[in-house]
Each structure stands twice: as structure tokens, then as C-alpha cells.
Amino acid sequence: MPPLLEMLGIVRTFGAVRANDNINLTVQSGEILGLLGENGSGKSTLMKVLYGMLPPDSGDIRFRDAPLDAKSPFDAIKAGIAMIHQHFMLVEAMTVTENILLGWPGGGQVLKHKQMAEHIRQASRRFGLDLDPDARISALSLGRRQRVEILKAILRDAELLILDEPTSNLAPTEVRELLDIMRRLRSEGKGIVFISHKLPEVLDVCDRVVVLRAGKLAGEAAVASISREQLAEMMVGRNVPMPRVTEGEHRRGALRLSVRGLSATGLSAITFDLRGGEILGIAGVDGNGQLELAEALAGLRPVTDGIVLIGDHDATQASVTARVEMGLAYLPADRSHTALVKAMTVFDNLMLRDSRRPPYGTRALLTPKTGVARARDLMAQYDIRAPGVDFVVGQLSGGNQQKVVIARELSRAPTAVVAHQATWGLDPGATRFVLDQMIALRQQGAAIVYISSELEEILSISDRIAVMAGGAIAGVTPNRNVDLRQIGLWMSGRHA
Amino acid sequence: MSDPSRAVAAAFPARLLAFSGRRQGLGVNIALALALSIVCAAILIALAGRSPLAGFLAILDGAFGSAHQIGAALNRSTPYLLSGVGVAICLRAGIINLGAEGQIALGGAGAAAAALAIPNAPPVVAIVVALAAGALAGAAWSGVAAAIHLGRRVHEVLVTILLNFIALLLVQQLLAGWLGQVGAGFLQSPLMPRGAWLPKMPDFDAHIGILIAVVAALGAWFLIWRTPFGFGLRVAGASRLAAAYAGFSRSQLTWGAMALAGALAGLAGGVEVLGIHRRLIEGFSLGFGFKAVTVALLGATEPLAIIPAALFIGFLETGSLAMQRQIGVPTALVTVIEGLTMIFVLVAMAARRK
Numbered sequence: 028m029p030p031l032l033e034m035l036g037i038v039r040t041f042g043a044v045r046a047n048d049n050i051n052l053t054v055q056s057g058e059i060l061g062l063l064g065e066n067g068s069g070k071s072t073l074m075k076v077l078y079g080m081l082p083p084d085s086g087d088i089r090f091r092d093a094p095l096d097a098k099s100p101f102d103a104i105k106a107g108i109a110m111i112h113q114h115f116m117l118v119e120a121m122t123v124t125e126n127i128l129l130g131w132p133g134g135g136q137v138l139k140h141k142q143m144a145e146h147i148r149q150a151s152r153r154f155g156l157d158l159d160p161d162a163r164i165s166a167l168s169l170g171r172r173q174r175v176e177i178l179k180a181i182l183r184d185a186e187l188l189i190l191d192e193p194t195s196n197l198a199p200t201e202v203r204e205l206l207d208i209m210r211r212l213r214s215e216g217k218g219i220v221f222i223s224h225k226l227p228e229v230l231d232v233c234d235r236v237v238v239l240r241a242g243k244l245a246g247e248a249a250v251a252s253i254s255r256e257q258l259a260e261m262m263v264g265r266n267v268p269m270p271r272v273t274e275g276e277h278r279r280g281a282l283r284l285s286v287r288g289l290s291a292t293g294l295s296a297i298t299f300d301l302r303g304g305e306i307l308g309i310a311g312v313d314g315n316g317q318l319e320l321a322e323a324l325a326g327l328r329p330v331t332d333g334i335v336l337i338g339d340h341d342a343t344q345a346s347v348t349a350r351v352e353m354g355l356a357y358l359p360a361d362r363s364h365t366a367l368v369k370a371m372t373v374f375d376n377l378m379l380r381d382s383r384r385p386p387y388g389t390r391a392l393l394t395p396k397t398g399v400a401r402a403r404d405l406m407a408q409y410d411i412r413a414p415g416v417d418f419v420v421g422q423l424s425g426g427n428q429q430k431v432v433i434a435r436e437l438s439r440a441p442t443a444v445v446a447h448q449a450t451w452g453l454d455p456g457a458t459r460f461v462l463d464q465m466i467a468l469r470q471q472g473a474a475i476v477y478i479s480s481e482l483e484e485i486l487s488i489s490d491r492i493a494v495m496a497g498g499a500i501a502g503v504t505p506n507r508n509v510d511l512r513q514i515g516l517w518m519s520g521r522h523a
Numbered sequence: 524m525s526d527p528s529r530a531v532a533a534a535f536p537a538r539l540l541a542f543s544g545r546r547q548g549l550g551v552n553i554a555l556a557l558a559l560s561i562v563c564a565a566i567l568i569a570l571a572g573r574s575p576l577a578g579f580l581a582i583l584d585g586a587f588g589s590a591h592q593i594g595a596a597l598n599r600s601t602p603y604l605l606s607g608v609g610v611a612i613c614l615r616a617g618i619i620n621l622g623a624e625g626q627i628a629l630g631g632a633g634a635a636a637a638a639l640a641i642p643n644a645p646p647v648v649a650i651v652v653a654l655a656a657g658a659l660a661g662a663a664w665s666g667v668a669a670a671i672h673l674g675r676r677v678h679e680v681l682v683t684i685l686l687n688f689i690a691l692l693l694v695q696q697l698l699a700g701w702l703g704q705v706g707a708g709f710l711q712s713p714l715m716p717r718g719a720w721l722p723k724m725p726d727f728d729a730h731i732g733i734l735i736a737v738v739a740a741l742g743a744w745f746l747i748w749r750t751p752f753g754f755g756l757r758v759a760g761a762s763r764l765a766a767a768y769a770g771f772s773r774s775q776l777t778w779g780a781m782a783l784a785g786a787l788a789g790l791a792g793g794v795e796v797l798g799i800h801r802r803l804i805e806g807f808s809l810g811f812g813f814k815a816v817t818v819a820l821l822g823a824t825e826p827l828a829i830i831p832a833a834l835f836i837g838f839l840e841t842g843s844l845a846m847q848r849q850i851g852v853p854t855a856l857v858t859v860i861e862g863l864t865m866i867f868v869l870v871a872m873a874a875r876r877k
Contacts, residue, residue, distance in 0.1 A: 327767055
């Protein structure tokens with residue numbers, strides 16, 4: 028029997044980045060396929076290509092033994108593919124039945140409310156969904172809402188369901204129930220693509236796994252024949268090491284950043300000390316508290332417990348501005364809405380956090396003359412390629428945008444730096460630039476917290492490596508003869 | 524947050540209105556929008572069986588035909604300019620302040636009350652005190668809106684609109700009570716003391732309000748482009764996350780922008796009362812609040828561009844009276860032109876964001 032879905036030689040590039048580089052993927056009817064990979068490994072791109080949201084540069088897709096050329100999600104849905112997104116597309120004020128009827132195919136016919144409710148009752152029983160057709164969405168838990176989405180797919184005769192990180196918002200019991208529902212769907216002959224970072228779930232429910240890394244197929248295996256350790260290793264990968272900058276004992280400066288039992292929403296009891304001239308690499312799968320840690324350090328997230336010291340100053344309750352004045356620089360992961368204002372100019376973005384200080388201004392007034400002069404200097408010094416300081420940042424390349432952020436943050440000669448996904452979306456050259464800047468800053472005696480889901484970078488520039496999982500630090504190790512398997516295990520949430 | 528306020532928040536394209544970066548070509552787009560709405564108006568006049576050319580000539584004559592007409596048009600533009608600049612300051616920060624109407628009404632009441640309280644003050648003192656009281660009253664009212672918005676997280680559109688009704692009723696109540704003129708057949712205050720009347724400009728029928736308004740617009744320009752506070756407003760309008768990252772407190776920006784908008788609207792009310800009516804009259808500010816929004820958008824929230832925008836609306840409305848008299852096309856047509864302009868301007872802005 029031919030496979031339910033066959034994707035052959037899928038290539039999709041964004042500028043210089045090959046997000047999908049010749050990827051093959053098959054799914055059989057009655058099979059649950061686990062799709063794994065770190066952030067930016069190309070999973071979402073591949074699924075968007077399948078779902079008609081992105082056209083591939085090349086490659087073929089066959090579905091139900093016929094070529095599939097979905098130009099939009101509508102085409103994919105019509106062909107029998109359903110994607111269950113992390114964020115549900117439901118109208119909260121309406122009932123389950125009404126939500127299913129919304130956008131029901133076969134427009135023009137009279138909608139049979141009663142009949143549909145009966146369909147829902149039957150399907151709900153058959154797949155163990157336990158849904159009341161007359162329940163209002165607003166009264167349902169997140170797990171139940173997800174089931175409404177699954178039900179919508181079933182009732183529209185979807186043969187292939189794509190579940191994108193479906194367990195990330197669920198309570199443990201709901202996760203177990205979802206996995207049971209997936210098994211029932213499998214026994215009814217549906218194909219399922221299960222995208223997840225959580226290895227135990229993947230090993231529990233999947234028949235086969237496909238691992239992507241840096242846009243390429245990194246491995247494929249039957250779940251029965253692979254251990255959790257092997258899977259972790261496959262995900263993290265053993266890439267060609269970048270030139271190791273850190274060798275031997277580093278010069279230890281004064282204590283620059285001291286964090287004691289720092290807790291916040293999504294963050295529990297983080298503790299570390301960082302001296303000048305030291306880089307602490309924080310690894311981990313995205314969404315395990317890294318953003319929360321970065322924001323709590325930068326003053327953008329209320330701290331519920333613990334202490335943050337920047338140099339000699341207690342910064343625990345200090346404002347963002349006060350922390351900047353204490354010598355803290357912050358490179359946020361969210362470049363488009365936080366670190367930069369894309370609609371504003373290079374000049375505006377260079378003074379974003381410094382408008383009340385010379386040379387950009389005083390507390391009451393801006394001083395454009397000296398400010399523009401400084402901006403020109405920074406553009407030259409950091410090699411920001413833009414026609415001028417009045418150029419809109421949104422029109423620069425990703426690398427040049429990040430250079431604007433780096434120029435602003437690092438030109439202040441900070442004593443402590445928090446960098447979060449500082450190379451995200453950058454090409455190799457720009458990535459190298461960012462890493463070199465971090466190393467230079469370390470040389471100058473700054474303490475650097477380098478948070479990244481790119482383990483390779485962490486291995487290349489860190490003095491110590493901490494791994495975050497579930498909002499806590501799962502383990503710390505000096506960057507010497509690092510056991511990658513141990514790192515992978517820490518990442519997947521198993522404590523040492 | 525309540526559900527209706529979310530719905531309102533979703534319905535209002537705050538992002539669309541809050542521009543902070545460069546606006547290449549926006550002027551051209553707005554000019555196009557204006558031209559389109561005038562074409563539509565011509566079609567409407569033609570459909571009414573009149574000559575569009577005659578209609579427009581009548582408007583021009585009504586607006587510019589004499590020093591008296593020009594003065595009247597300038598007076599009409601004044602409250603639009605003042606309150607429009609205030610609305611624009613808010614829009615810069617992504618705050619949609621639709622409360623100018625109520626702020627103008629209370630500003631008028633504040634100015635009238637102050638002027639009546641010091642009947643024997645020398646002219647300059649009386650005017651300054653009365654206008655300051657008007658600005659203060661307007662700022663107090665927008666402060667109430669800011670407090671509810673920030674404290675209870677109700678969307679600012681809802682708060683500012685609803686407070687308009689309360690403000691109008693408050694003014695009514697004041698006029699029915701201790702600010703009212705006993706024995707008048709209409710809800711109005713006694714005449715202001717002469718010293719509080721705004722002086723007229725030589726050779727013109729216009730009072731000095733328009734000068735105050737232009738100075739206010741220049742001040743707003745300076746605030747937006749030459750102070751860290753204005754920079755914060757622009758950043759917040761483009762991205763709240765970036766504003767927080769840059770160390771601008773959202774509540775401080777909101778308080779500041781709302782207080783300034785309220786003060787400018789209150790000043791508009793004061794100027795209207797001291798310059799035109801010379802007494803507080805019920806409903807003197809009817810419709811001004813939404814004209815303020817029109818003018819702010821027509822000027823693309825750029826204070827210097829709001830000056831011509833306010834003059835355009837003021838002259839258009841003054842001229843339309845002549846059109847009604849001369850060729851019998853009702854002044855309501857001007858409301859249509861204003862509405863169409865708004866639609867076309869919004870479309871032009873949306874088109875730019877594509």
C-alpha cells in the first residue's frame with residue numbers, strides 16, 4: 028500500500044538560509060510519526076509547506092496516492108489534512124456544535140444543528156473525546172478545547188492530523204488523555220504527525236520518529252529500536268565544533284552578576300554567580316524559562332522571590348533604566364517588537380534606551396546634534412550597513428538589525444550582559460560577528476549570560492554551561508569534556 | 524477586563540493610527556484622499572441637481588469672501604486645532620482618546636466659572652486665569668479617564684466615550700444650578716465680565732484663539748520631536764514591548780499624554796466660551812470632540828500638519844453656510860465630505876502598511 032503522505036526532496040529557502048534542505052518524509056495510514064528538532068531546525072517550515080502556507084522551492088508532495096499542490100490551508104483541508112495549532116481557533120461565546128458548524132464545507136445548504144449535534148455525540152463516543160455538543164467553549168478547559176479542534180478535523184474527514192506541540196499547555200492528566208485519543212485515531216486508520224520537544228511523550232505514543240537539524244534530515248528511526256539517550260543525542264547533534272575560544276583557566280574578575288533563588292512566573296529558584304570575564308552559556312529547549320530568566324534579569328518581569336545583584340547594587344526591584352545605569356546590557360530574543368522598533372530609524376533605535384542620557388539627550392530634552400554624531404560613529408564602528416542614520420530599521424537585513432541592537436547595548440561598555448537568542452535567524456557571517464563581540468566583551472572583563480537554544484554556540488563561547496528545563500536550572504557543568512548525552516538528558520527535563 | 528471592552532479594542536485599528544516612524548508619501552496619500560472626497564462631493568451636488576462648480580465657488584466665497592468670513596472660519600478652526608493636537612499626542616502613543624468632546628465642555632465650564640468668580644480682575648489676568656482654569660478642568664477630566672483606563676484596565680475608547688456623556692450632563696447640571704443665569708429661557712450662564720473676553724485681532728473678526736492654538740501646535744511638535752517624553756510616546760505607539768524595554772513607563776506616558784490632551788481640549792473649550800459666546804451655553808461643544816479626531820488623522824498626527832487640517836475643516840464648514848444660502852445645497856453635505864475624507868484617509872494609511 029502506498030503511504031498516506033509522501034514528501035520528497037522538499038527545499039525551502041529564506042534568503043541565504045536553507046530552512047528545509049532536501050527533506051523526505053512519509054506517513055502511513057494508522058501511524059503516529061514524531062517530528063523532532065530544535066527551534067529553527069525546519070519543522071514548522073516543513074509543516075507550513077505541507078499545509079499550503081508556504082510554497083516550496085522544489086520537491087514533491089503526494090497525499091492519498093495523488094499529487095498534492097496546496098496553495099492555501101483551504102486546499103490542504105479539502106484534501107484531508109488538518110493542522111491543530113497551539114492556539115485554538117474557536118469562538119469562546121459559542122457552543123461546541125456552533126463552532127463546528129462555523130465554516131462548515133458545503134455552504135448554501137441549510138445547517139442542520141440537531142443533526143450535527145448527533146454527529147458530534149457519536150464521534151465523541153467513538154474517539155473517547157467526552158465532549159458535550161451544547162457546552163460553551165468558554166466553559167471548557169484547554170484540553171477540551173483542543174479536542175473540539177480534533178473533532179472538527181475528524182468530522183471534516185481529515186485523514187492526516189498534524190498536532191503542533193499539542194501537550195505544551197496541558198495538565199499531566201490531560202496529556203495522558205490526549206495520547207489515548209491519538210491512539211484511538213491511529214486504530215481508526217488516521218495518520219498523525221506529532222510535533223513535540225518532550226521525549227517521554229514521543230517515545231510513549233509514536234511509532235516512528237524523524238529528527239530535523241538545521242534544515243536537514245538528521246535521523247529517522249522506529250521508536251521500538253531507539254533509546255531516549257540516543258534520541259536526545261540525535262536532536263542535539265554532534266556538529267563540527269566552532270573554533271574553541273575558551274581554553275584553560277580564565278581570568279576571574281570581580282563578581283558582576285549574582286542571582287540567588289530568583290523566581291517569577293515560569294521561573295523557579297535560579298541561582299548563579301558570574302564574575303567579570305566569564306561567559307555562562309544557558310542551553311535548553313526554547314520555552315523552558317529562558318525568556319522568563321532574561322526578562323527577570325533585565326527588569327521586565329516582576330520577581331516573586333530571590334535577589335539579583337548587579338555589581339554591588341541590589342537590582343532586585345530596580346527599574347529597567349536603573350539596571351542599564353548599573354551597567355546591564357540586554358539583547359532580547361524578540362528583535363522585531365522589543366529590541367527594535369522596526370518602523371523607526373537607525374538613529375531612533377540606537378538611542379532607544381539612552382534618550383535621557385548624553386550624547387542623545389538630557390532628562391528633559393533631546394540633543395539631536397550630538398546624538399546623530401554618535402549614531403554615525405556607531406554605524407561605522409559596528410559596520411551597520413544602511414544608507415544613513417535616517418534609514419528605517421525594518422528595511423535592513425536581519426544581521427544589520429542585530430548589529431544595531433549590539434551597537435546600542437555594547438557601546439555602553441556594560442559590566443554585565445544578558446543575551447538571548449542573539450544569533451537567531453542570522454546567517455553564518457552575522458552569527459560569527461555576534462559571537463566575536465561576546466568574546467571581545469569577555470576579554471574586556473564583562474560578565475555575560477548567553478542564552479541560546481543553539482548548543483553549538485554555547486559550547487564554543489561559554490566558560491560554564493547551565494541547562495534550563497521547566498523553568499529551573501537542570502544542571503551546570505564547566506565547559507570541559509562536556510558529556511553531550513548528559514546535556515541532552517538535562518534538556519529533556521530529567522535531573523541528574 | 525470586560526468582554527465588550529475587548530471587542531471595542533479589537534474593532535479599533537490602534538496600530539493603524541499610531542504611526543511613529545517615517546511617513547514617506549503619506550502627505551501625497553492624504554492629498555489624494557482629499558481630492559477623492561471632493562470629487563465624491565461634486566457627484567453628490569450634481570445628483571442633487573445643482574452645479575458642483577457653483578457649489579464649490581459658493582463655499583470659497585463663504586470662506587474667503589470677506590475679512591469677516593475669514594475671521595469666522597479662523598474662529599471655527601481654533602477649537603478643532605487645539606483639541607486635534609491633543610488627540611494626536613495620544614495617538615502617537617497608541618492611545619485612542621475620543622473624550623475631547625467632554626473635555627472641551629468641562630474646559631468651557633471651568634473657564635466660565637473662573638471668569639465669573641473674578642469679575643473685577645484686569646483683562647490679561649482674567650483671561651489667563653480663565654483659560655488656565657479651562658485647561659485644568661479638561662486635564663482633570665481626561666485624568667479621570669486615564670485613572671479608570673490604567674487602574675481598572677478598561678479600554679480607553681470606552682472610557683473616554685462614556686465620560687463624554689457624563690461631562691455633558693455635568694455641564695448641564697452646572698448651568699441648571701449655580702453657573703446658570705437666573706431667568707434665562709435657555710441653559711446658559713450669565714455674560715462673562717468684559718475683561719475676560721478674548722481680544723480680537725486688528726482688522727479681523729477673529730479672536731486671538733487661533734494664535735494660541737498655533738503656538739500650542741508648535742509646542743506639541745517640540746514635545747514629540749525634541750524631548751525624551753515625546754520619543755517615549757512615539758516608541759510606545761509603535762511597540763509597547765519596545766517602550767518597556769527602553770524604560771518608558773506605560774502609565775507615565777499615558778498620564779502625560781492624556782493630561783496634555785485634556786488640557787488642550789479644555790483650553791479649546793475656554794477659548795470658545797471667552798472668544799465666541801462670552802458665556803457658557805449648553806451644548807456649545809457638540810460634535811467638536813469627533814472633529815478633533817478627524818483633524819488629528821487628517822494631519823497624520825503631525826502637529827504642524829494638523830494646522831492646515833484644522834483650517835481646512837474650519838473654512839469648509841464656514842463656507843458651506845454660504846453654499847446653503849446661495850444654491851440651496853444643505854450644509855449636511857460638508858458632514859458627508861468630512862466623513863468621506865476620514866474614510867479615504869484611513870484607507871490611504873492602511874494601504875501604506877501593506
